[in-house]
Amino acid sequence: MARVLLIEDDPAVQRGVTLALKRRGHEVEVAASGETGLLTLERYRPDLVLLDLMLPGMSGLEVCRRIRESKQIPIIILSARGDEIDMVVGLEAGADDYITKPASGEIIEARMKAVLRRVAPAQDSPAATPTGAEHHGDLTVDRTSLVVAKHGTELTLAPSELKLLLFLTATPGQVYSRHQLLEQVWEHSFYGDVRLVDACVMRLRAKTEDDPRKPEYVQTVRGFGYRFGPL
Amino acid sequence: MNLKIRFPRGLRARIVVAVLLAVAFGALLTAGLTFHQARSSVLERTQNTAVADLRIQLDSLAPGLTFPPRAEDLRGLSLQLDRAGGSRTWHSSASYQGGTPVPASPAPPVPKELREAVQASGQATYQRIERDGRPWLAVGMPVAYAAEPERPASADKLSGLTVYVALPLDADQADISALVTAAEAGAFPALALALIPAFFAARSVLRPVRRLRSGAERITAGELDTRLDTEGHDELTDLTRSFNTMAETLQKDDAELRRMEAGARRFAADVAHELRTPLAAMTAVTEVLDEDATSGILPPDTADAVQLICEETRTLARMVEDLMEVSRFDAKAAPLHAEELDLRTIVTKTLQLRGWAHDERVTADIPTPVPVRADPRRIDVILANLIGNALRHGLPPVTVSARAENDHAVITVTDHGPGIPDDVLPHIFERFYKADTARTRSEGSGLGLAIAYENAHLHGGSLTAANAPHGGAVFTLTLPPADPQEQR
Numbered sequence: 033m034a035r036v037l038l039i040e041d042d043p044a045v046q047r048g049v050t051l052a053l054k055r056r057g058h059e060v061e062v063a064a065s066g067e068t069g070l071l072t073l074e075r076y077r078p079d080l081v082l083l084d085l086m087l088p089g090m091s092g093l094e095v096c097r098r099i100r101e102s103k104q105i106p107i108i109i110l111s112a113r114g115d116e117i118d119m120v121v122g123l124e125a126g127a128d129d130y131i132t133k134p135a136s137g138e139i140i141e142a143r144m145k146a147v148l149r150r151v152a153p154a155q156d157s158p159a160a161t162p163t164g165a166e167h168h169g170d171l172t173v174d175r176t177s178l179v180v181a182k183h184g185t186e187l188t189l190a191p192s193e194l195k196l197l198l199f200l201t202a203t204p205g206q207v208y209s210r211h212q213l214l215e216q217v218w219e220h221s222f223y224g225d226v227r228l229v230d231a232c233v234m235r236l237r238a239k240t241e242d243d244p245r246k247p248e249y250v251q252t253v254r255g256f257g258y259r260f261g262p263l
Numbered sequence: 264m265n266l267k268i269r270f271p272r273g274l275r276a277r278i279v280v281a282v283l284l285a286v287a288f289g290a291l292l293t294a295g296l297t298f299h300q301a302r303s304s305v306l307e308r309t310q311n312t313a314v315a316d317l318r319i320q321l322d323s324l325a326p327g328l329t330f331p332p333r334a335e336d337l338r339g340l341s342l343q344l345d346r347a348g349g350s351r352t353w354h355s356s357a358s359y360q361g362g363t364p365v366p367a368s369p370a371p372p373v374p375k376e377l378r379e380a381v382q383a384s385g386q387a388t389y390q391r392i393e394r395d396g397r398p399w400l401a402v403g404m405p406v407a408y409a410a411e412p413e414r415p416a417s418a419d420k421l422s423g424l425t426v427y428v429a430l431p432l433d434a435d436q437a438d439i440s441a442l443v444t445a446a447e448a449g450a451f452p453a454l455a456l457a458l459i460p461a462f463f464a465a466r467s468v469l470r471p472v473r474r475l476r477s478g479a480e481r482i483t484a485g486e487l488d489t490r491l492d493t494e495g496h497d498e499l500t501d502l503t504r505s506f507n508t509m510a511e512t513l514q515k516d517d518a519e520l521r522r523m524e525a526g527a528r529r530f531a532a533d534v535a536h537e538l539r540t541p542l543a544a545m546t547a548v549t550e551v552l553d554e555d556a557t558s559g560i561l562p563p564d565t566a567d568a569v570q571l572i573c574e575e576t577r578t579l580a581r582m583v584e585d586l587m588e589v590s591r592f593d594a595k596a597a598p599l600h601a602e603e604l605d606l607r608t609i610v611t612k613t614l615q616l617r618g619w620a621h622d623e624r625v626t627a628d629i630p631t632p633v634p635v636r637a638d639p640r641r642i643d644v645i646l647a648n649l650i651g652n653a654l655r656h657g658l659p660p661v662t663v664s665a666r667a668e669n670d671h672a673v674i675t676v677t678d679h680g681p682g683i684p685d686d687v688l689p690h691i692f693e694r695f696y697k698a699d700t701a702r703t704r705s706e707g708s709g710l711g712l713a714i715a716y717e718n719a720h721l722h723g724g725s726l727t728a729a730n731a732p733h734g735g736a737v738f739t740l741t742l743p744p745a746d747p748q749e750q751r
Contacts, residue, residue, distance in 0.1 A: 048544030055551050112539045133543035134580045137550050211639070222612040223640045226600065255603055 034148060035059045037078035039069035039095060040110065041087050045133070049082065049110075052137030058144075066090030070098055078105065080144055083127070085111045085118055093118075093125050100126035106147040106191045110135075123231035128192035129218060130228070146219035147191055150178060166201065169263045171240060171249060173201050182240060192217070193236045196229075200250060200260035209257040233258060274472065275465040282461035283454060290453050294446035301442050305435050306400075310389050313353070313402055317428055318387075320347045325406050325424070332357075332424065334365050341367035344426065353430035360423040373427040377403045381425055391432070398432040471499040475506055487514035532590035538583045546580050549573040578708075585710040589694065592717040599638050599721050606633035606642075606665045606672060606742075613646045614663075624659035625650060633665045635672045635742045641718040642742075645726070646676070648711040649738045653678035657736055667744065671724070674740040682730035691728045692716040 036053055040046050041064050050060045061076045063069035066087045073081070081099065085092035096107055109122045109130035119130050128147050131140060165174040172181040180187045180197060189197065195217050200208070208216070210226040218228055233252075237244040251259055324343050328336060337357040344355040345367045356364035356373060361382060364373045380388045381403035390401045406424040474491055481489040489510055493503045549572075555561055556569040591597040607629045611620075619625040635642075646663065653661040657678025665674040683691060690696045695709040719726035724742040731737045 042540050042544070044541055044544035045547070048547035051551060052547040055554075112536070112543060133539055134546035134583075135543065137547050140547070221616050223616065223643045225640075226602075 033057050033059070034079040034144060035061070035076065036080050036082055036144070037061050037063065037069065037072055037076055038082045038110075039063045039066060039087065039092070040082070040084040041065060042084075045084075049137075049140065052140065056137060056141050058141075066092065066095040069095055073099065073103070073105075080106045080108065080148060082108050082110050082140070082144075085109060085122060093121055096122060096125040096127055100190065104188055104190055104194075106144075108140075108143055108147060110140075119225070120227055120231060123228060124234065126190055126235065128190055128232075130225075142219070149195075149219075168201055168204065168261065169248065171201075173198065180240075187239050189239060190235065192228075192232050193239070196232050197236060197240070197250075197260075200258065204261045204263075205259060207253045207256050207259040213258065229258070275462075275469055278465040278468060279458065279461040282464060283457055286454055286457035287450070290446075290450040294450060298439070298442050298446060302439050305438055306391070306432070309430075309432065309435050310400060310402070313400060313428065313430055314387050314389070314404070317344075317355075317402060317404055317426065320344055321404065321406055321426060325422075328424070330422065332359055337365040338367055340426070341365060344428070353428045355426060355428045357424060357426045359425075361425075364425075364427050373403070373429070374401060377401050377427070378425075381405055385421055392429075394429075398436050399429050400432050402428045402430075404428075468499070471495075471503060475499075475503060478506060478510075482510055482513065487517055528590060528593045531586060532594070535583050535586040535590060538579075539587075542576070542580050542583060545576045549576050582708040582710070585708040585714060588714050589710055589717070592714070592721075597717070597721055599641070601636050601638050601722070603634065603636055604639055606635050606674065609637075609639050609642050610646065610663055610665065610674075612639075613643045613650075616643070617647050617650070619650065624654060625661045625663065628662055628664040629666075631666070633667045633672045633674075635744060637722055637742055641721065645715040645718050645740060646674075648715040649676040649740070652711065653680075653736065653738075656680060657682075671744055672742045674742070676738045676740075677731060677735055679735045682734050683728060683736045688728060688730075692726070 036058050038046065038049055038060055040049065040062065046062050046064070050062060053060050061072055061078065063072045067090055069081075069083075083092050083095060087095070092109065092111075096109070099105065099107060107127045109119065109127045110133060111118060111122070111130060112133040122130060129143050131143055164176070165172050170182050172179075172184070174180070175198060178194060178198075180189055180194065196213065199213070199217050210229045211222050211224075213229045214220045214224040214226060215222055218224065220228070233250055234244075236250055237247050240249050241247045248263060249260060251261070253259055321344075324340060324347070328340060332340070337359060340357045341355045344357075345353065354366065354368060356366035358364040358378075361378070364378075374390060374392055377388060377390045380390070385405055387402065387404040389403075392399045392401050404426050406422045406426060408420050408422055478489050478491045487510060490507050491503045493500050493507065552569045552573050556566040556573070559566075561569065588597070610627050610629060614620045614625060614627060650661055650663065653676055657680030660679060662677045663674065664677070665672065667673075687696075692712050692715075694713040716726050719740055719742075722742055724740060727739050729737050729739070
């Protein structure tokens with residue numbers, strides 16, 4: 033069960049999504065605009081935000097940026113816009129995943145669960161339970177407390193960024209294709225949108241790398257995908 | 264031998280040739296008339312002078328002649344005439360009563376026709392003759408008695424004596440030749456000079472023609488804003504003006520058509536987009552309805568109705584998605600995220616995701632790796648469409664095979680059904696094309712194959728449909744190969 037804040041202006045979609053999620057045992061609070069959404073966020077303290085991009089007044093993208101300034105709460109964009117550029121911009125603004133409308137309650141819940149899972153599914157098994165903090169160059173990764181620090185300063189990572197970093201640091205030097213990462217970290221199908229991965233890698237680099245244009249931690253292997261290190 | 268006179272086809276050559284012909288004709292006509300006139304006046308003057316001279320000489324010599332004259336008398340007369348000729352070197356001879364003319368020196372024989380003509384007319388007669396390649400003037404003059412006071416009747420009575428004189432026309436010939444030379448000397452420079460205005464005329468005609476041609480070519484190339492300068496007041500300017508009007512009309516029509524087409528497409532995209540929001544609300548709650556409809560808490564009729572609504576909502580949602588996708592293709596806004604991939608991976612993943620991995624009706628036959636550069640999501644859409652289609656309209660087993668051929672990858676989806684009717688085959692990739700008019704609606708949106716086709720072309724590949732010789736439909740997708748540089 034999760035506490036969900038739905039920021040959506042269309043009354044029918046509000047009712048539909050609320051109905052579907054409540055039926056599945058979640059608590060849903062609705063905000064009809066970005067401004068009220070930001071206020072509700074402080075009061076309601078949800079586990080997750082479902083965010084429409086086309087909102088009256090403050091745009092969904094702006095809401096996404098404002099939330100990310102202070103919070104690491106999972107954000108899923110719920111967009112009726114087919115234009116791919118909007119999704120990319122939304123993901124760059126800090127969203128963890130996106131769902132294109134129309135979507136069934138089942139899909140919405142699956143995405144919510146994936147984003148809320150604290151670590152990537154492959155690392156869920158007890159055998160992989162790590163002990164203590166790992167050191168990768170200037171980065172310190174603590175898998176138990178889920179804290180990532182650079183030069184001892186804790187980094188504020190969005191859930192998808194943290195999951196991606198944890199997944200990659202589990203096997204340094206191993207190359208993963210973007211489709212593999214999509215399946216493992218986002219729990220999407222093989223044919224999901226790989227730009228989810230690219231956008232997340234970009235955000236992660238901006239926070240971890242000294243020079244994001246010459247990445248040391250999350251490196252691109254051209255034609256294949258990404259890997260952590262080697263340092 | 265195939266000798267064929269080839270006339271110059273170009274306008275320039277034709278204009279130049281026409282002008283030159285006109286000039287040549289004019290020159291020839293002028294020269295001919297001048298020559299003819301000059302020649303006859305020169306000859307006439309020579310004749311008149313000769314006849315007058317001869318008459319004067321005869322007037323002074325004939326009275327001294329005894330009648331009937333003997334041959335010596337006749338020779339003597341000729342001799343005297345020759346001597347008296349002075350500057351005029353003529354050769355004279357005399358005859359009496361039609362007898363053979365007696366010359367004083369070797370001279371061209373008197374032509375028979377001239378003698379007959381003189382006899383017949385009894386008057387001075389001339390004839391031009393050619394002897395040893397030289398032109399001569401032959402004059403025949405009968406001598407008449409002078410009027411005597413006592414015998415008036417004898418006046419002008421012919422004496423029977425006829426004098427013939429032949430004089431060369433070399434000098435006159437030279438004059439005439441000089442005329443011809445002068446005409447020639449004038450005509451050739453005139454022709455040469457005529458070339459200049461001819462070329463100018465050709466240029467002044469050709470320049471607008473060339474401009475018109477390049478304008479027409481630009482219009483053909485799609486530059487409908489092409490307009491030509493209209494200077495001058497000739498027919499070509501009128502043509503240029505008509506050309507401009509035509510271009511303007513074309514441009515206007517083109518813009519109008521484009522506007523209408525863009526409007527129609529935008530409308531389809533807008534409709535699809537507007538449908539999405541209500542569909543989003545409906546789709547979100549279909550599971551709630553499904554659950555209750557199957558739980559038995561609803562009256563049977565209501566449960567049926569609810570289930571129907573759920574199914575159709577899902578169909579509608581799929582249709583709207585397909586419409587949106589088609590709109591993206593129409594707007595050329597469909598992005599291609601191509602990657603280097605092995606087709607085996609894509610086929611395996613598609614079969615897994617669509618629930619065909621353990622379906623004995625669908626088999627994959629890909630013995631070797633088939634590297635391609637493709638957008639895996641789009642290939643998945645194509646494959647899912649082709650396989651779904653084969654299962655719906657054909658008969659299992661449906662076989663998906665792939666292989667690398669020369670410079671591209673080939674994927675075929677084959678079923679064992681009755682195949683596609685020949686009249687349907689050409690239209691199979693058309694939007695909303697219904698193979699069976701009795702079946703008003705198939706399970707899909709009616710856009711599946713059209714989208715598959717667009718996807719194949721977006722990759723620079725192709726998608727074709729055919730029937731296998733032993734029956735069953737065969738869909739063949741060809742894709743460009745993986746970029747060899749990224750293949751290592």
